[in-house]
Amino acid sequence: MNLEFENELAEIEERIAELSKLDSSEYPQLNKDLGALRRKMKNLTKKIYDNLSPWDTVRIARHPDRPLFKDFIDGMCTEFIELHGDRRAGDDKALIGGFATIDKHRVMLIGMVKGRSVDEKVYHNFGMPNPEGYRKALRLMKLAEKYGLPIVCLVDTPAAYPGKEAEERGQAEAIARNLTEMANLEVPIVVVITGEGGSGGALGIAVGDAILMLRYAVYSVIPPEGCAAILWRDAEMAPQAADALKITADSLLELGIIDEIIDEPAGGAHRDPETTIQLTQTAVITALQRLKRQSPTRLRDNRYNKFARMGRVKKPRT
């Protein structure tokens, strides 16, 4: 799929593909022309990606070819053993987790699954967890704490599912419980926002000691379309809302919400998933090595202070 600000890139890509089919004996200039096109492609990619608007970034974060949780599992882990069920009501298909080995680190890996084909998307509820998902995640996090395993959470969800049964089974309480319990956990928690960080649905597994974010992921209190519909009374004003909400990795780093940006290759993760996953793996390992050196209570205290500092308001002198 092609985003409109990438049209020019797609044209060059097409010409490169056409030329590549030709025989160089019939077309002596071929290699020279191909080289020129590739250079042009590289420069243009850089130019486009250096000047993305926040709304362009939203479009990239939702790109269908962007690596998904299952791609990260395959690319980052030598082993992943899924653990099912919340022991209460069911086994959520949008939020999954299990034991994983990343490099030499044994961890509890948790994340949202969006799915790629239509069938997969429906099966995984488009990556929108129900309360069972958050409760399963909490069960697994407590298990990780018991076994002394660090927790790694990969976040990519449009939102917690706004459904009738989700409400009846306590969507709000499930998220709130995770926020409260995660503050108490005495093992390291590494969070990576890989695609869409959709409000409370994302935060429900994102109370971390290290919060990393891919360069073209977004993290927001409300989708820009929703914000535009309310504050501009027009969902078409989403680009303006995306701008005002400060949802890009650069803005979030500046606001002190995230700790580190994981760079994506030129042209975004959807053009080069392998490199993206590799860079993510390196960043996760570095964070794990750093956090594993901290004592359990130190981890917990630092996590408390980290979140207490977010939006700290100075008391006026009285």
Added chain:
Amino acid sequence: MGWFTRSTAKKQQTEIPEGLFAVCPRCKAHIYKDEYENAFKVCSKCNYHERITAAERIRLIVDKGTFREFNAGIKPNDPLGFKDAKGTYQEKAESAIAKTGLHEAVVTGSGDIHGLRTTIAIMDFRFLGGSLASATGEKILLAAEHALRMKRALLIFSASGGARMHEGIVSLMQMAKTCAGIAKLDRAGLPYISIMTDPTYGGVSASYATVGDINIAEPGALIGFAGRRVIEQTIKEKLPDDFQTAEYLLDHGFLDAIVNRAELKEYLHSMLLYGLGKKV
């Protein structure tokens, strides 16, 4: 005397004098204003609990003359420099301050409930829809830390449409921040009672409001994660009339009780006696 004068005289007899009666917003019954105010805006005919202000809530719950507000000067922050079609967030916040006389959507302090000194946070829906933002979260965290320091119980009365969009991600983080405070109280074995009033939604229901040791609500209060309209649009079906009411939540296991405003203070006092156990 002509017909005109007579007619006016008759009208004056049947017209309800202004100021003597209150009209119930739900059943439209006329109730003596004094009676309605003394009942803290609960309709004596249909038991409708009208939304009340933080000041009214303090009069309802706290022993007279014992409430000491703290952190009253904390005002909205504008971390994003937010501007929408209608203007800046700063202007919006200033106008909310002027309109309500409050500085934020929550009032925090300490007060006695039948002699038991307690830390209390009360949200006021009039201030930007009781929305949760950095200063709101900060005041709630400071209240939790106060309860912890003083080894007291914490009561939070929620009334909120959810996170405040104008502070974007910083508002979202207040959910984690306030819950971290609640987690500390929990570890210290101190009671936290959450009272959900109409309405309690989004970022507030998905943080401190639903993780009380005891969760109670006022009759008819609407409580939920997503709003009714969003859910109906998502699932493409109409929801039952009583969906997301306190009664619905009680039935689904998310509340310990629904408590009438008239009995609220007594109820909270009992809960505090149990909650503080050996400490009183």
